[in-house]
Amino acid sequence: MNGHVNRGHSVIVFAVLVGLGLVTLLGYYFGYVPYLEAGNVTTQKSTLLMDTVVDVRVDGRESDLLVEKVFATMDDLEGLLSRFVPDSEISEINRRAGQWVKVSPLTLEVIELGLEMGALTDGAFDITIGAVLELWGFGSGQYYVPTEAELEARLATVDYTKVEVDTARSQVRIPEGTVLDLGGIAKGFIVDQGIQILRDAKVKRAFVNAGGDISTIGRRPDNQPWRIGVQNPENPAEIRFILPLADRSVVTSGDYQRFFTYENERYHHIIDPRTGYPAREVTSVTIVGDNSATCDALSTAVFVLGWKEGRALIERVPNVEAIIVSSTDVWISSGLDQVVTR
Ligand code: AMP
Numbered sequence: 001m002n003g004h005v006n007r008g009h010s011v012i013v014f015a016v017l018v019g020l021g022l023v024t025l026l027g028y029y030f031g032y033v034p035y036l037e038a039g040n041v042t043t044q045k046s047t048l049l050m051d052t053v054v055d056v057r058v059d060g061r062e063s064d065l066l067v068e069k070v071f072a073t074m075d076d077l078e079g080l081l082s083r084f085v086p087d088s089e090i091s092e093i094n095r096r097a098g099q100w101v102k103v104s105p106l107t108l109e110v111i112e113l114g115l116e117m118g119a120l121t122d123g124a125f126d127i128t129i130g131a132v133l134e135l136w137g138f139g140s141g142q143y144y145v146p147t148e149a150e151l152e153a154r155l156a157t158v159d160y161t162k163v164e165v166d167t168a169r170s171q172v173r174i175p176e177g178t179v180l181d182l183g184g185i186a187k188g189f190i191v192d193q194g195i196q197i198l199r200d201a202k203v204k205r206a207f208v209n210a211g212g213d214i215s216t217i218g219r220r221p222d223n224q225p226w227r228i229g230v231q232n233p234e235n236p237a238e239i240r241f242i243l244p245l246a247d248r249s250v251v252t253s254g255d256y257q258r259f260f261t262y263e264n265e266r267y268h269h270i271i272d273p274r275t276g277y278p279a280r281e282v283t284s285v286t287i288v289g290d291n292s293a294t295c296d297a298l299s300t301a302v303f304v305l306g307w308k309e310g311r312a313l314i315e316r317v318p319n320v321e322a323i324i325v326s327s328t329d330v331w332i333s334s335g336l337d338q339v340v341t342r
């Protein structure tokens with residue numbers, strides 16, 4: 001799983017082969033020792049986190065240490081935020097529904113952001129959707145097509161406005177029966193935290209790609225923007241669009257990412273909180289914006305809102321662009337239209 005490119009090391013090995021002494025002397029003579037110049041080191045590694053492949057590339061000094069630090073931070077955050085990690089803070093909030101639960105500042109921050117995104121999207125994005133997801137079996141893998149009555153009962157527990165956040169005491173309370181699920185935002189939030197470590201370390205060039213939640217720092221070595229492929233929802237092995245991206249984030253939500261099939265019908269993981277059923281109007285939504293967490297929540301929300309309301313939301317929110325794909329149509333927002341390769 002650990003694909004590892006570390007040019008710094010290969011340059012060192014090469015230098016040893018051609019004669020370390022001579023190269024060193026010439027290097028000092030010209031005031032430059034190429035194989036000791038840590039600025040040239042690129043580290044790229046992938047690992048499994050958050051149920052997906054996370055690929056991190058960092059250029060510059062101590063890039064190998066920084067990549068490990070990013071992975072470790074992301075791993076810690078998954079341990080705080082996942083509904084499927086029994087001792088996570090989210091699991092604790094869910095277990096003790098009805099009571100105040102103390103949480104760490106980052107958990108509080110992502111919950112608050114989730115609630116803001118709920119308000120911004122008029123509840124299309126709702127982090128209290130957990131009980132409905134459980135009923136469908138998303139997470140446990142015990143898939144099941146529920147009855148209307150079962151859905152209705154679970155939908156009664158879905159309402160982000162009922163989540164209470166006490167910032168001063170760093171505690172959270174949800175109503176009894178409600179289940180928090182940060183699956184639509186946590187990955188993006190965690191990618192942002194990884195990128196923050198790299199920015200703090202003054203890294204000039206890097207990316208973090210968590211299964212399609214991508215954030216970038218700077219540009220490619222040839223000074224061109226990074227190029228990001230967007231999958232074709234009809235055939236995910238195929239790239240349908242290529243986006244240029246520099247110092248920004250891109251996140252895609254698609255109906256092909258997590259689903260089961262029952263009696264020839266596909267049931268996927270993005271649930272419309274108004275009905276309890278998977279949202280059906282579009283097949284993929286790609287959002288470009290300033291950070292991954294917002295893009296992540298917006299991609300889920302626009303997917304739920306569908307063709308018309310989804311577009312209206314994108315046009316209303318500043319500094320975000322989108323590509324919306326349905327089985328019959330494509331919409332590309334004005335800021336992307338000129339730069340997307342189709
Ligand atoms: P994404 O892949 O970012 O679109 O997020 C999908 C995940 O978000 C699902 O696996 C659920 O964990 C969660 N989710 C599903 N529907 C919603 C919704 N309407 N609002 C917020 N989160 C949702």
Ligand code: MG
Binds near residue numbers: 300
């Ligand atoms: Mg999302």
